[in-house]
Amino acid sequence: MxxxxxxxxxxxxxxxxxxxxxxxxxxxxxxxxxxxxxxxxxxxxxxxxxxxxxxxxxxxxxxxxxxxxxxxxxxxxxxxxxxxxxxxxxxxxxxxxxxxxxxxxxxxxxxxxxxxxxxxxxxxxxxPTEIKRVNLNKLLENLFPLLIADAYSQDKKCIFQPGKIKEIDIDSNEITQLVLNLARNGLEAMQPNGCLTIETFMEEDSVVLSVKDEGKGIDEENLKKLGDPFFTTKENGTGLGLPMCFTIANRYHAHIDVDTGPDGTTFFVRFPRPCDEIE
Ligand SMILES: Nc1ncnc2c1ncn2[C@@H]1O[C@H](COP(=O)(O)OP(=O)(O)O)[C@@H](O)[C@H]1O
Ligand SMILES: [Mg+2]
Structure with a gap:
């Protein structure tokens, strides 16, 4: 108008x-x-x-x-x-x-x-824990024959790639249990011929341990439940392996992160460097 x-x-x-x-x-x-x-x-x-x-x-x-x-x-x-x-x-x-x-x-x-x-x-x-300053690579080298045997019995492979890392204050028995649990989960997630890769490396001030498998990954729904006591998708699983890993990592102020996809899953355990080592 x-x-x-x-x-x-x-x-x-x-x-x-x-x-x-x-x-x-x-x-x-x-x-x-x-x-x-x-x-x-x-x-x-x-x-x-x-x-x-x-x-x-x-x-x-x-x-x-x-x-x-x-x-x-x-x-x-x-x-x-x-x-x-x-x-x-x-x-x-x-x-x-x-x-x-x-x-x-x-x-x-x-x-x-x-x-x-x-x-x-x-x-x-x-x-009670027995904490000592340890080179994680040494611990993994000692554990490696056991992992190879585990992998071999399931027709799978396992490789260890040690990086140049600082020593950390840990209880060897506990960290052995943690590695065994992550490695066994990784092996169990894979089909025959799959390869499990264990690596150590430095990332800024953290010593990192990674356990990588070639399984089919973890879906979003289950990802949320990881670490819940008794959560398992396996017929004979206990659902106590990961809760144990999280509890142990917690004691060392270490963080566990998961990276997962259709090509496999990687668990990263990031240990802080000992306080008196940080310049
Ligand atoms: N590397 C992995 N790949 C796929 N799924 C995984 C992996 N690690 C853990 N999971 C899932 O988390 C669940 C809980 O693991 P865990 O606490 O070790 O108990 P369990 O191995 O006895 O089932 C497993 O049943 C599985 O579904
Ligand atoms: Mg397990």
């Missing part, structure tokens, strides 16, 4: 009015984009909070399991050792030779239960 103006004043008022409308429109656009970015950061904040709440709940569960483990582990283990001893003794009796298979099975089952308890005990928080 065309406007008619009787006086110049009218025209000026009209122009001012138009100007104001344009300015208001501009402000509206600005406000919209501000609301949009606020919404985005709020969403991020909420996600972050949910993630942290999840992590706290996870730590809480680990703690309870740790306490349970400390209390029960030893009490169950002692009678089991006695039973195992008697089974072994009976196994060697000639008049019981027909039951040889049963004895073997009973001993195997006891050993499996014992393994679960060992994993449980490693979750105990107040477990």
């Amino acid at each position: 065309a406007a008619t103006f009787r006086t110049i004043k009218d025209w000026e008022v009209f122009v001012d009015f138009k100007k104001e409308i344009i300015q208001l429109r501009e402000e509206r656009v600005n406000l919209q984009s501000e609301v949009f970015s606020l919404k985005k950061s709020l969403k991020k904040e909420i996600e972050n909070r949910e993630y942290l709440e999840g992590e706290i709940a996870k730590l809480g569960r680990l703690n309870i399991i740790g306490q349970l483990a400390a209390g029960l582990g030893h009490e169950i283990r002692n009678p089991m050792t006695t039973i195992r001893g008697f089974l072994q003794m009976l196994q060697s009796k000639t008049d019981l030779l027909v039951f040889q298979n049963y004895f073997e099975l009973m001993i195997e089952e006891l050993d499996r239960a014992n393994l679960i308890i060992t994993n449980f005990l490693s979750l105990a928080k107040n477990k």
Whole structure:
């Protein structure tokens, strides 16, 4: 609709009015984009909070399991050792030779239960540790024959690529358990002929251990559950291997990160350098 103006004043008022409308429109656009970015950061904040709440709940569960483990582990283990001893003794009796298979099975089952308890005990928080300054490469070299044997028995390969790294303060037994668990998971994730690669290297001030497999990766849903006690996708899994790794890493203020995709999964364990080594 065309406007008619009787006086110049009218025209000026009209122009001012138009100007104001344009300015208001501009402000509206600005406000919209501000609301949009606020919404985005709020969403991020909420996600972050949910993630942290999840992590706290996870730590809480680990703690309870740790306490349970400390209390029960030893009490169950002692009678089991006695039973195992008697089974072994009976196994060697000639008049019981027909039951040889049963004895073997009973001993195997006891050993499996014992393994679960060992994993449980490693979750105990107040477990005494023997911390020494160690070269991680030496520890891995000692462990390597065992890993090769494990890999070989499943028609798979395992290689170790040691890098030039600083020594770190660790309990060798605990870190051995951690490496064994990550390596076994990696081996179990692969088809025959797959190759597991263990590497060590420096990354700024951290000593990094990486365990890389050629499995088919971990889907997003399961990725969130990694480290939850008893989470397993394996028929005979315990779901205690990774919780144990996380608990051990935590003790050394080390971080475990996972990189996964259709070509495989890599677990990175980043150990901080000893405080007195940092110049
Ligand atoms: N390298 C890996 N590749 C694919 N899945 C993995 C890998 N490591 C761990 N997982 C997943 O995490 C689960 C929990 O591992 P873990 O705590 O060691 O228990 P378990 O090996 O007894 O199942 C496994 O069942 C598997 O689904
Ligand atoms: Mg495992």
